[in-house]
Amino acid sequence: MTGPVEASPAKQVILAAHFPGVNNHTVWSDPQAASQIEFASFEHLARTAEAGMFDFFFLAEGLRLREQRGQIHDLDVVGRPNTMTVLAALAGVVTHLGLAGTIQATYNEPYEVARQFATLDHLSGGRAAWNVVTSPDAFTGENFRRGGYLDREQRYQRAAEFVQATRELWDSWPAGAIAAGPERGVFVREAPPGAFAHHGEHFDIAGHFTVPRSPQGHPVIIQAGDSGGGREFAAASADAIFTRHSTFGAGREFYADVKSRLARYGRVPDELKVLPGASFVLGDTEDDARERAHHIRRQQVSPQTAILLLEQVWNTDLSGYDAEGPLPETDPEPAAPSIIQGRARQHADPMETARQWRALAEEKKLSIRELMIEVTGRQSFIGTPAGVAGQINRFVQQDACDGFILVPHIIPAGLDEFVAKVVPLLQERGVLRTEYRAGTLRERLGLGSARPAAAWAAAAQPAARATGSSALAREEQVHA
Amino acid sequence: MPEAAALHLAAALDGAGWHPAGWREPGARPGDLFTSGYWADLAAEAERGLLDFITIEDALGLQAASRYGGPDGRADQVRGRLDAVLIAAQLAPATSRIGLVPTATTTHTEPFHVSTAIATLDYVSSGRAGWRAQVSSRASEAAHFGRRELPELRPGAPGRPAGRADPVVADHVAGLFGEAADAVEVVRRLWDSWADDAVIRDVPSGRFVDRDKLHYIDFEGRWFSVRGPSITPRPPQGQPVVAALAHGPLPYRFAAAAADVVFVTPRDAGDARAIAGQVREAERETGRAGPPLRVFGDLVVFLDRDAGVAAGRRGRLDHLDEARYAPDAAVFTGTPGQLAGLLLEWGEGLDGYRLRPAVLPHDLEQITRGLVPALQRRGAFRAGYPDRSLRERLGLPRPASRYATTAA
Incomplete structure (x- = not known):
């Protein structure tokens, strides 16, 4: 920018609240720490995030208890609920907050995943988001019909095809397919509705989908992955990318890289949001914050x-x-x-x-x-509320990211202080909403309307030839 | 007669009601079927009527006019459904006492996911979860998954004898129920795989769980093997309630081996006694241990203050649908008071009824505002919700985990 400019509206900060996970980041030994499984904990965090005008709530998935030295790992929080069930229960508890969940592509089939997210989208009035991950191990597969093992290349091809097939299912009912007109006796305008057919390398499926088109058309797709393959997958098929790059320098590099990949899929930079996971510690002074951060680190380790x-x-x-x-x-x-x-x-x-x-x-x-x-695991932001608000805003305004998925370290109250002290400062700067407007999660994130499955498929064709599937194979990422 | 006051009542919710033309009635809400508000209103009505639980129908394919066939060209009937487990989950925080029993299919789904979903439904509802286990027999639904081919069940398929006499069909159906029994076994083992006191949060030793209280389930069967333990701790009820709809000896045996509650479809009082006898026989054959199956009679109901109005309504809907409605269960048309009499008359051998409202919300409101008070006046139904968990309400004790050791 050169010279005085018209005050261009500041970029808005996207904020998401990650329910604390099953790793040593989550401090269970603290007297404040409550159940990781009772619904009250999920309700508390979701209500807090909604009070803080966050964009969405984020819940990861577990499919096998971790083991170390051949024994179930017992030092961290252990045990999770079913992701979709919790999100559906939250749909009626919070009214504006988006509801994002991790669901494995490896141990599910497109028909069921499409049904579940379309259902969540209907029940929440357009607030559903799916974080697509794909598991690497036969270990987790021991809990599932199809077993686990797929080599890495296969796994990512399968994940890409899975997302594509899911989008085709979501497109199978056109908008307005339901007439529900008793006078003329027409319930569906075309019968039978929801016809689909996907004949691919990994999925050969056809028939009729049961869920009418949902408010967002397509729930928001999040992809977690930092490698070259993960970035390409996100550029080719996701609305948002959940990354580990939470330092300023690495963030700017990552941001520029993934946004630059969009053009070859006929997309513009705003169509893929970059959201690093981030932790934070607040204090009355910088010293106080550092002291608290160290105390938390001792609890975590x-x-x-x-x-x-x-x-x-x-x-x-x-x-x-x-x-x-x-x-x-x-x-x-x-x-x-x-x-x-x-x-x-x-x-x-x-x-x-x-x-x-x-x-x-x-x-x-x-x-x-x-x-x-x-x-290991140093907190991303340590400082006074003003300091942390300033850092968050700097990251967003200077294109190190579009916002953050905040991971508190205490269940369920770990976000309370942030919402009480940092959120008002972001609002003062004009970078966080002070009230929710009507609309879907997709609209709130500035993603525009859902692009048809056929357009995704067409755009992915030339790029798949250019990069080859080996790029996807480099991906190495699990969010267990 | 059973203890009159012990009569159990459930409502089966599906779309705009069970009659295919029900959505065309004044008062129906066909435009709202895919909204949360519609389901929340129905659940609230059922809870105001003190019903034991609601069931929510589901399937992995579209509704069809024929029980055997795939999707058809009927544009004049309700088509499309939301996932029933997720509807139930959303209803949980909005209700406080009523049991929530969604349908989930055993045929193409992962038992591990079903287990954690229902366990989580039990957490979000504080002990009110159930699961109606249902097989998927249609070839068209198998094609939605593309993992296996199922034979056409259409009676009289070319070159084959009709119905159960067809060995292909008989084998196919037996296989589906065998798989369903394995699926329920896996789901139940996973529910038990965490001891109730597995989470210890022991700061001195740094241990969050006592891993000796987490159990591998090591199930190996013909259709799948599952290692365990569950990712989800043992749910509040220990074992959420498992239900099955059954029309004959094979599903009776499935229910006797796997379920807590069975929904049956008697045609009259004598039939109800006969079916109850067959269910008890199936319990003996399968060596059932623990509490006997709770047997619920299914009835489709058209209820109005005037019996003629109810019968007229059925006739009108049949006319609109251009077919005589002939479901798998008996159809009752009449007043709530008449229905109360019938339920008590058929009561021998049955623990209660699952009523299928022909038209929603009308026939549900007739149940909650007409039938329930009528039964209460006769001392045949509760005046409140004394119990918190669904198991308690059905008189089922909270079971110890199968992995619990008696040595403390």
């Missing part, structure tokens, strides 16, 4: 958790080590079978990670636990 986190890099049993003592002298064993099941590996090069950690531990004289507190 108990001595037992510190050993388990270290094992995820060393890939061997370290239960004999003292968390308050020094790092093991032995090296990681990356070639051994993975000791962790049901969760993605977090470190690409364990030998290099171990080398860096050793250097850091020696330099700062850190115990295993202190090191784990230092190197």
Whole structure:
């Protein structure tokens, strides 16, 4: 921008509330922490997010309890409800908030997923969103008919085809298909309604869909993935991308990269929203916030958790080590079978990670636990409400993202303070709504009306030839 | 006669009501069938009438005029449905006492997902969840999944004997119920796979759960194998109520082996006694342990203050539909008071009734505002909701987990 400009309206900050997950980020040992399963907890977080004028609520999915060293992992919050059932129950509890849920493409069929999200969209008056993920492991597959294993390439091809088939099902009833005119005795304008046929490599299905076109036409599609393949998948098929890039520099790079991929699918930058997951800690002063952040980190990394986190890099049993003592002298064993099941590996090069950690531990004289507190899972935003509001706004205005999926660390009250103290500051800056207007989630996010399935398919054709399926195969992402 | 006051009543909700032309009646809300408000109003009405529970119909394919056939060209009947489990979930926070029993199919679905969905429905309703397990026998529905081919069930398919005499059909149906029994077994094991006290939140040891109280279910069957444990902790009722609709010996055995409640379709009082006898026989054959099946008689009802008006309404709707309505269950037309008499007369062997309103909301309101008071006056129905959980209301104790060890 050069020179004085007309005050162009500031970019609006998109905010979502992520129900805390089953990992050590969620602090269950705090006296404030409540049930991860009782509906009251979900209701509390959703109502808080709606009071804070958030765009949507986000609920992840679990399909197999995690294991480490061949045993069920018992140190973090364990146990989740069924995603769709909770979202449907929330649909009547909050009236404006979007309802986003993770549903695996691997252990479902398009007909059912399409039915469930179209139903949620009807019941919520147009507020449904689907976070599409695809699981990598036969371990989770042991709970399902189709088993688990698909090689990586197959898995992403299947996921892309799954989303396409789902969109075709959503398009199978035209808008206005229901006449419901008793005088002339016409219920549906065309009978039988909902005809569809999808004959692809992974799905060969045909018949009639049961759910009339929903208020959004297509519920919002979110894709979680940071790799080249994930970015391409999102550019080709998603409305929003859920990323881990929550630092400013990495965020700007990521943002520019994914938005630049849209043109080849005939899309404009506004049609794909970039939403990093982010955590936050507030304090009365910067020092106070840092102190609180450190206290939370200690709660998140108990001595037992510190050993388990270290094992995820060393890939061997370290239960004999003292968390308050020094790092093991032995090296990681990356070639051994993975000791962790049901969760993605977090470190690409364990030998290099171990080398860096050793250097850091020696330099700062850190115990295993202190090191784990230092190197894993630092909060994204730490500061005063004004400081955090300023950072969030800077990220959005300077195109490091379009907003955030906030992940509180306490169930269910972890968002209360943010809504009380940060939200009013964002509203003062004119970057967050002060009331909800009528409309669907899709409209609120500025996504425009749903693009027909046929148009998605046509746009994906040339790009699929250009990038090849191997790009998708690089994807490595689980949100267990 | 059973204890008069112990009569149970449920309402079966489907679209605009059970008569195919019901949506054309004044007062019907055909434009609202796919909205939350419609279902919330029906559930509230049923709860005001103190009904034990509502069921919500569903299927993995469109409604059809023929019981066997696939989608047809009838534009004059209701077509399309929302997912019943999700409707029930939305109703849970809006209601406080009534049981919620959605239909979910066993044939093409994942037992793991069904188990966590119903367990979660039990959480969001604080112990009011049930599940009506239903097989999907139609070839057209199998094609929606593309994973297997099912034979056409249309009677008299070319070159085959009619109905049950057809060995292809008999095998097919037996297979579907075998799979359904396995599906219910998996769902139930998963519900039990977390001990009630598995979550310990023990700060000194850093442990959130006691993993010795989480159990692999290791089910292996012909159609699927499931390792477990569930991702969802044991639901409030321990075992949510499982129901099945049954019209003959094979499904009676399925119900006896798998369900808590069976919906049956007697034609008259004698038939009701005979069916109850067959259900008890099926319980003996399958070696059922635990409480006996709660047997509910299904009836489609047209109710008006004047019996002639009810009969006229049925005639009018049959005329509009250009067919005599002939469902699988008996059809009652008359006054709520007459229906109260009939329910008590047929009562021997039955624990209660699942009434299918022919037209919604009209016939549901006749049940809640006419039939229920009539039964109450005769001392045959509750005056309130003394129980919180659906199991309690049906006289079913909360069962210990099958994995619980007696040694404490």
